[in-house]
Ligand SMILES: O=C(O)C1=C[C@@H](OP(=O)(O)O)[C@@H](O)[C@H](O)C1
């Protein structure tokens with residue numbers, strides 16, 4: 502990496518010409534983590550293509566290696582030779598997940614019930630995030646936890662001789678918690694049941710089935726989902742596993758093209774799983790000109806290419822029940838809303854407070870620094886837009902080790918009257934290492950700044 506963790510990488514974005522061209526988004530982060538986790542757990546070989554080679558995913562790969570999986574890059578694919586369900590090895594050093602909540606929480610579920618100790622560490626951002634949401638159900642299964650007050654990293658989990666299967670109702674909308682309990686259930690005798698009141702991304706249940714686990718999903722009339730996984734079964738590697746493109750990364754290219762005047766781009770290979778398309782739906786309601794082209798299946802998922810043109814957006818109210826299907830996209834939606842006519846109201850945002858940063862506060866601070874009128878509520882955000890971008894920009898945004906805050910405000914700078922700086926773009930490498938090159942390939946005016954200039 503050109504910029505080590507110690508040094509900040511300030512950047513700025515300025516309004517230039519229209520964005521044009523075609524680009525293929527890199528692999529989905531959620532699915533890439535799971536490809537390493539499930540491939541590393543299953544018996545036999547999984548060949549993964551389209552994997553996101555972001556820092557978060559690579560940390561998960563290193564953790565699975567430390568517990569016995571063989572993981573090697575071969576050309577453009579990754580070859581994963583798994584240990585077999587129930588056969589992970591005790592890691593002899595702490596597992597370092599860097600900035601990655603998904604990697605840490607899913608691996609905690611996976612390894613928690615094992616009759617050995619595993620220690621989890623991470624960067625300053627991850628060490629502030631709540632882990633009790635995963636540790637509580639693990640404790641019910643008999644897992645012992647040694648953690649700092651408040652259940653934060655660094656922490657150690659140690660399983661019992663035989664873990665108890667549980668039925669667990671996930672108290673917040675969280676695919677990470679759902680997934681952690683299901684993965685813990687893989688190593689407990691009998692059936693582990695997870696109930697989720699609102700549907701969150703369903704990659705774990707779909708992929709586990711693909712790797713041969715016995716998984717059953719029921720949805721009642723109210724939309725409450727019950728997911729059952731049979732423990733101690735055999736998981737088998739998937740000969741060819743293809744990771745579709747990440748809609749959460751595509752979001753930055755899409756919003757950039759919508760707000761930068763004259764733009765016309767095609768964003769290829771975007772996952773269209775309905776648990777991930779809330780932003781597209783919202784942008785369409787705002788009047789975005791987005792054509793969905795070439796819908797096809799890739800690795801068992803719907804993918805499509807998105808033809809996006811600069812659009813006159815109008816403010817909307819985003820229903821709170823849509824939050825799980827666009828949870829990582831609110832920061833960039835706030836950018837689109839800043840250039841929309843009228844007001845955009847976002848509600849049901851309580852989970853944004855426990856991401857890589859308190860994203861609600863970080864977005865509000867970024868809007869304030871750049872002259873966008875807004876109101877931050879406990880779990881809501883109201884943004885009043887300026888379609889001509891007049892008066893927007895000129896500020897420096899504190900990113901708090903949060904890749905999505907960095908990318909969102911760089912996108913804002915592409916349509917604002919004055920340039921926008923972010924204090925640190927380093928974390929973009931956790932989820933979207935190609936962000937700067939794809940954006941500049943479209944013609945975006947992005948540049949590094951001297952550290953002292955930010
Ligand atoms: O399961 C996953 O892969 C993810 C779930 C979401 O987190 P929560 O489960 O905390 O909502 C999301 O924000 C994160 O980027 C990835």
Ligand SMILES: C=C(OP(=O)(O)O)C(=O)O
Nearest residue numbers: 600601602603604829856
């Ligand atoms: C919340 C995110 O990731 P994680 O929880 O895996 O750190 C994200 O990528 O926006």
